Amino acid sequence: MANEGSEGTTENCVFLCHSLALLCGRRKWSGMTRPRTLYEKIWDAHVVEQRPDGTALIFIDRHLVHEVTSPQAFAGLRASGRTVRRPDLTLAVPDHNVQTTARLDAAGNKLPIADPESAAQLAALEKNAPEYGIRYIDAVAPEQGIVHVVGPEQGFSLPGTTIVCGDSHTACHGGIGALAFGIGTSEVEHVLATQTLLLQPAKTMEVRVEGDVGPGVSAKDIILHITGVIGAAGGTGHVIEYTGSAIRALSVEGRLTVSNMAIEGGARAGLIAPDETTFAYIRGRPYAPKGADWDAAVAWWKSLATDPGATYDKVVIIDAADIAPSVTWGTSPEDVVPITGLVPDPESFTDPSKQAAAAKSLAYMGLEPGMRMQDVPVENIFIGSCTNSRIEDLRAAAAVIKGRRKAANVRWAIVVPGSGLVKAQAEAEGLDRIFTDAGLEWREPGCSACLAMNPDKVPAGERCASTSNRNFVGRQGPGSRTHLVSPAMAAAAAVTGKLTDVRELLA
Amino acid sequence: MKRLENVEGRAIPLGLKNVDTDVIIPAHWLKTTSREGMGRGAFETLRADPDNLFDSAEYKGAPILIAGDNFGCGSSREHAAWAIGDLGIRVVIAPSYSDIFSGNAVKNGILPVVLPQAAIDRLMEVAKTDPVHVDLDTQTVTTPFQDRFTFEIDPFRKMCLLEGLDEISLTEKSDAAIAAYEQKLDADHPWLRPAA
Numbered sequence: 029m030a031n032e033g034s035e036g037t038t039e040n041c042v043f044l045c046h047s048l049a050l051l052c053g054r055r056k057w058s059g060m061t062r063p064r065t066l067y068e069k070i071w072d073a074h075v076v077e078q079r080p081d082g083t084a085l086i087f088i089d090r091h092l093v094h095e096v097t098s099p100q101a102f103a104g105l106r107a108s109g110r111t112v113r114r115p116d117l118t119l120a121v122p123d124h125n126v127q128t129t130a131r132l133d134a135a136g137n138k139l140p141i142a143d144p145e146s147a148a149q150l151a152a153l154e155k156n157a158p159e160y161g162i163r164y165i166d167a168v169a170p171e172q173g174i175v176h177v178v179g180p181e182q183g184f185s186l187p188g189t190t191i192v193c194g195d196s197h198t199a200c201h202g203g204i205g206a207l208a209f210g211i212g213t214s215e216v217e218h219v220l221a222t223q224t225l226l227l228q229p230a231k232t233m234e235v236r237v238e239g240d241v242g243p244g245v246s247a248k249d250i251i252l253h254i255t256g257v258i259g260a261a262g263g264t265g266h267v268i269e270y271t272g273s274a275i276r277a278l279s280v281e282g283r284l285t286v287s288n289m290a291i292e293g294g295a296r297a298g299l300i301a302p303d304e305t306t307f308a309y310i311r312g313r314p315y316a317p318k319g320a321d322w323d324a325a326v327a328w329w330k331s332l333a334t335d336p337g338a339t340y341d342k343v344v345i346i347d348a349a350d351i352a353p354s355v356t357w358g359t360s361p362e363d364v365v366p367i368t369g370l371v372p373d374p375e376s377f378t379d380p381s382k383q384a385a386a387a388k389s390l391a392y393m394g395l396e397p398g399m400r401m402q403d404v405p406v407e408n409i410f411i412g413s414c415t416n417s418r419i420e421d422l423r424a425a426a427a428v429i430k431g432r433r434k435a436a437n438v439r440w441a442i443v444v445p446g447s448g449l450v451k452a453q454a455e456a457e458g459l460d461r462i463f464t465d466a467g468l469e470w471r472e473p474g475c476s477a478c479l480a481m482n483p484d485k486v487p488a489g490e491r492c493a494s495t496s497n498r499n500f501v502g503r504q505g506p507g508s509r510t511h512l513v514s515p516a517m518a519a520a521a522a523v524t525g526k527l528t529d530v531r532e533l534l535a
Numbered sequence: 536m537k538r539l540e541n542v543e544g545r546a547i548p549l550g551l552k553n554v555d556t557d558v559i560i561p562a563h564w565l566k567t568t569s570r571e572g573m574g575r576g577a578f579e580t581l582r583a584d585p586d587n588l589f590d591s592a593e594y595k596g597a598p599i600l601i602a603g604d605n606f607g608c609g610s611s612r613e614h615a616a617w618a619i620g621d622l623g624i625r626v627v628i629a630p631s632y633s634d635i636f637s638g639n640a641v642k643n644g645i646l647p648v649v650l651p652q653a654a655i656d657r658l659m660e661v662a663k664t665d666p667v668h669v670d671l672d673t674q675t676v677t678t679p680f681q682d683r684f685t686f687e688i689d690p691f692r693k694m695c696l697l698e699g700l701d702e703i704s705l706t707e708k709s710d711a712a713i714a715a716y717e718q719k720l721d722a723d724h725p726w727l728r729p730a731a
């Protein structure tokens with residue numbers, strides 16, 4: 029496809045979006061017949077203009093917009109008198125700030141959001157989207173949800189496309205084989221105005237997971253384990269392609285979970301080659317191609333798989349049999365141990381800076397070296413976020429909860445479906461009743477306690493077994509202590525009141 | 536974007552290392568809808584101290600900030616650059632920056648000058664009593680005491696700052712190429728347009 033204007037005039041060549049640190053990895057193409065990786069094929073297909081310094085103007089097929097990172101971008105457009113170049117390729121939905129309690133009163137009127145700043149961000153999106161002709165899913169629409177859940181669910185996110193959003197977990201869409209990454213507000217404005225970004229090609233990294241995972245081990249455990257192995261900076265400057273039989277065996281929902289956390293391993297984007305599983309998932313979704321278009325699309329998607337003989341800059345091979353239900357102990361997503369493991373001794377790390385970081389993490393987390401992870405009590409449970417709020421996640425959690433009760437020491441346990449459609453599906457299956465009968469709260473869709481911009485917060489000093497993706501200091505509220513786990517593991521913690529090996533409850 | 540060529544004025548001798556984006560602009564300021572006014576939240580925790588440098592009679596509105604290593608580390612929030620800019624700062628001088636911060640700074644018309652620690656130490660001294668002069672064209676920082684430090688800057692960033700060019704205007708020069716790409720896309724992959 030288009031690869032034109034390569035020798036262009038450009039005095040304006042060297043400008044890199046530094047926040048788009050798809051750095052390094054300058055490769056010299058020796059013609060297009062060289063075997064290429066999935067990433068390279070998507071990249072090549074999106075080059076609008078090649079610059080002599082190795083950067084390229086890349087076309088953006090899909091732009092997802094939410095209320096937090098867009099207001100200033102729209103303000104910038106307005107100030108410069110620009111318009112949105114391709115409103116048809118843009119989809120806006122509020123998710124970060126929305127309340128997860130009722131949004132409508134008994135009479136069907138919208139209930140106000142208490143926090144005036146959150147309300148202002150939502151109001152700005154509600155006004156900006158129609159003003160610029162952008163598709164908008166309102167906070168009370170049945171399809172509303174977390175932007176990264178909504179995109180694939182609506183068939184708006186497609187394989188082989190470039191997808192951006194002002195949110196670092198845009199990597200999620202790599203689960204269907206899209207090159208998807210988060211951007212800053214200036215880039216949001218740039219994409220709105222030009223439908224392109226100036227990027228430097230990334231290096232490629234293959235993370236191959238071979239074999240079968242054991243019972244009770246989910247996609248979340250796979251990605252937590254990977255993050256523990258490669259480290260939080262292991263993928264820096266790379267786009268990670270997840271391959272191998274354990275990845276192939278995952279549903280699309282599981283693949284979205286894996287790719288979602290590519291960023292926790294330092295990579296800007298993750299990718300999983302689209303296959304029959306992907307096509308079956310996308311077919312028939314509202315914005316997905318139809319009829320003859322569908323066949324043409326599938327033919328192209330099939331051509332994207334990494335060629336035999338293509339090489340990656342870095343390869344990591346993981347044996348699926350080594351992956352246990354996993355949990356984080358610290359404040360970096362690389363701080364992963366099997367649930368059967370112990371809180372590590374900071375001294376056990378060879379790198380002195382990691383020793384210091386681990387000691388600090390343990391102090392923050394209120395943990396002692398050598399403690400059994402299974403002895404750590406939790407007072408809060410959060411099942412939700414773009415990592416784990418799709419229907420399969422809720423089914424997995426419900427399967428553990430069913431017929432059991434929330435432990436007495438669990439003060440707050442919420443289940444936040446990823447979208448209105450997930451919520452409706454779960455209710456049709458009776459999952460909501462399973463949760464509420466067990467004493468968990470069933471909420472409206474949104475980001476919620478993943479980043480605690482809305483009222484859903486974990487109190488200072490308290491622990492949360494959370495299915496989200498970041499265990500940073502204060503992420504779930506100032507002073508909050510996060511243990512990242514899978515939905516089944518969060519459910520297990522809800523019923524026992526401590527971090528628990530879900531396999532014991534499944535037995 | 537505001538052009539930047541010569542900046543002369545008082546320099547806030549902050550000097551701290553690892554000033555992260557939470558220090559520059561605390562997270563609760565992310566809940567805004569405008570780039571303007573963010574200066575009120577800039578360095579909020581430091582400015583909670585009534586004797587802070589930023590609000591002192593001497594340095595209020597100063598156009599230059601001197602800091603230590605790894606300035607702007609932490610999150611990617613562009614609000615950090617907006618906050619600094621809104622405070623009236625046009626130049627930051629430090630031994631090193633986080634990549635993302637220096638990129639965001641340039642995009643917002645702020646010059647991140649990199650100088651070795653020895654030069655920083657000297658400028659911190661001068662800044663206590665006298666103004667500092669930064670000339671982007673000649674890539675020098677000078678003082679009334681004949682100090683003269685030269686710094687490196689990526690030529691493209693320099694041009695953008697000198698001419699006040701923003702990235703969108705630059706990309707707009709490629710409008711024909713974008714239009715051609717879109718046409719080809721419609722022909723080759725008509726299914727890419729989302730169903731209505």
Ligand code: SF4
Pocket residue numbers: 123124174175176195197413414415474475476478479496497
């Ligand atoms: S759920 Fe969390 S990680 Fe996902 S988009 Fe929302 S805030 Fe970001």
